[in-house]
Amino acid sequence: MAGFSGTGSSRATLSRGERYSTVAIAFHWSIALLVIVNLVIGIGHDAIPFLRSLMGAHKAIGITVLVLTAGRVAWRLAHRPPALPAxxxxxxxxxxxxxxxxxxxxxxxxxxxxxxxxxxxGPHRPMPWFGLFEIPTLPVGKGLADLGHDTHGVLGWLMAALVVLHIAAALRHHLILRDTVLTRIAPALRR
Structure with a gap:
């Protein structure tokens, strides 16, 4: 595999301390994929009828992201990530x-x-988690539900902007700075 940094280091030669753990990498990429899918559904569902039909999956994915993120944060607090390049x-x-x-x-x-x-x-539509079980509603009134609605839309656009920034920064490190920032979170490739 070709080197990615000016010093010739590659994904294969990163030491264990220079890479994220396998668990952190699995959390990162599974959450990243789910977040991107949910952003597409959430932002596009008003304009694209097909995406509107995926709102049940959008809700189930959201709960999945919540659970995975709780695990990811717990893992992150207990396991120090690799340092950024010198x-x-x-x-x-x-x-x-x-x-x-x-x-x-x-x-x-x-x-x-x-x-x-x-x-x-008001009347609640079932919120199944991928058809396996029902996600219960929270005991909230109209005020909190309305606040959730208003906040959810604003946070969605903020999330989309930060995801684009995060991807752009990773690509800058990989393609312009040619360091190992991206490769240390990349899944290990077998030869």
């Missing part, structure tokens, strides 16, 4: 950390505000 400016480290923790916060707040939104008073 020479990374302090401002860039600060932006990276702030972005990561804001993403974690949004991956909790988005499902919770969506859950509040569908839990308001």
């Amino acid at each position: 020479g990374t400016p302090a401002w860039e480290k600060g932006v990276a950390h702030a972005t990561h923790w804001t993403l974690y916060l949004l991956m909790i707040a988005m499902p919770l505000t969506g859950w509040l939104m569908v839990s308001g008073p």
